[in-house]
Amino acid sequence: xxxxxALLPVISGLEKDFEAAFDQARLIIASMPGFVTMSxxxxxxxxxxxxxLVQWDRLEDxxxxxxxxxxxxxxxxxxxxxxxxxxxxxxxxxVSDTPR
Numbered sequence: 001x002x003x004x005x006a007l008l009p010v011i012s013g014l015e016k017d018f019e020a021a022f023d024q025a026r027l028i029i030a031s032m033p034g035f036v037t038m039s040x041x042x043x044x045x046x047x048x049x050x051x052x053l054v055q056w057d058r059l060e061d062x063x064x065x066x067x068x069x070x071x072x073x074x075x076x077x078x079x080x081x082x083x084x085x086x087x088x089x090x091x092x093x094x095v096s097d098t099p100r
């Protein structure tokens with residue numbers, strides 16, 4: 001399993017619209033093969049910056065399966081207009097975990 005990490009810089013003033021669009025878009029990504037879980041958090045210090053964390057079974061589930069799918073075009077249509085600049089997306093493998 002791996003984690004997709006994306007800092008989403010939303011155009012100032014469009015945060016509420018972005019959150020409404022994301023509420024629709026989350027159903028798209030959640031339906032994809034290899035999807036495990038997802039969270040969206042909003043920065044306290046920079047309220048127009050969001051942290052998206054998505055867990056996938058395999059890297060290819062995101063990079064090939066989701067990004068190569070027709071559903072990704074729906075995701076793009078809902079969300080990409082809100083970003084300035086476009087987010088950097090990186091993938092992480094777990095090295096250490098400390099349960100509560």
